[in-house]
Amino acid sequence: MKFSVKCNKETTLSELLSSNLPLSKDHIKKLLAQKEVKIGGKRNSDGTAKVVSGDFVEVFVPQSFIEELPSVVYEDDDVLIADKPIRTEVEPALVELLKGDRKYLRAVHRLDRNTTGLIVLAKNERAYDELTNAIKERNLDKYYYALVCGCVKDGSHRAYLFKDEKKSVCIVSSSSKPGYKEIITETKLLERKGELSLLEVKLVTGRTHQIRAHLAFLGAPVLGDCKYGNDELNKKYKKRYQQLIAYKIIFKNLSALQHLNEKVFVSNRKIID
Incomplete structure (x- = not known):
């Protein structure tokens, strides 16, 4: 390979x-x-x-x-939905692992290297254009499981994020500032486990490191996150990678790819604490 x-x-x-x-x-x-x-x-x-x-x-x-190969959750002539393993960059690794005899394969969004779960790839330019536009228009709903330290109130959380390219880190602020972009993250508590909480997280906006940085800003960092997390609890629970799974995707208001509208795709991955 x-x-x-x-x-x-x-x-x-x-x-x-x-x-x-x-x-x-x-x-x-x-x-x-x-x-x-x-x-x-x-x-x-x-x-x-x-x-x-x-x-x-x-x-x-x-x-x-290769420690774990990605699996194909869904595929047609235009779209491929894969379940990404941990420690795998979307490009070039994931795309190369999936490409095979496919002439065209291009990811329409990203997942961090150590975030697992569903990712959508286009199999032609027409599909790529429609799917990237769907993301801009917020017509691709992405849901995550996050095991976090502490807890956060259910609801929609709005803040502002700055991406520091030199330090490769994102900074979150409660108020708008030059260079900061608005972020909106929705959370719902699924289960409380002592000092940990299992959340369902929906991305409304989709910025770099949004979930990880935003939850840390809200006082509930993702367990295992070495960049934004709680080092003490990461060591206590022996987690070296963020406990974050992109577990569900729902398409809506597509035109050329209308056969995907309202379809729900789910990852079989589970967070085990």
Whole structure:
């Protein structure tokens, strides 16, 4: 299985592979030792080698090295809905894992690397245009399960989010400021488990890290979140990755893809504390 990764910032070869592909450190070491990695078409076995913005890295990965393959929940001539595993970037990893003989496959939205669950991909330009427009018009309802530290009131929560590109972190404010974008997140308590709560979360807007940053701002960070979470509780419950699943998608008001309207797609994944 061949992957192509474009470098967006200076880093090492090992770090680039680790942050973009669902591979263990041991598997990355083996691929480097076997000279299965190329930078700009030239083989390189040095994991500490520098790669800079614009570099293309190619790597051949045996399927046995992939910890978990994505599953296809639904597919027709226009759309594919997949269930994304943990530690898998949408691009290039998920798309490459799913592409096979499909001539065109492009994700219409994103999930964080360590967020699992449903993601929608288009199989042609027409579908891509309609689905991305549906997201802009809020005609694609996305629901999540989130296991959080503490609790938050049921209802619609409005705030403002700033994406700090340099620090790769999002900052939330209760008031509008220059550079901040409005975020709206709806929450519903499903179950209280001591100091933890299982929430259903609906994204009204869809900003980078919105659920994770917004819930942390509201005093209920997602368990296992190493960026916005509670380190003490993460260690107590031995969670290294955010306990967040994109579990349900509902389409509405589509035109060319009207056969999908009001259809509900659900992931089989469950959060286990």
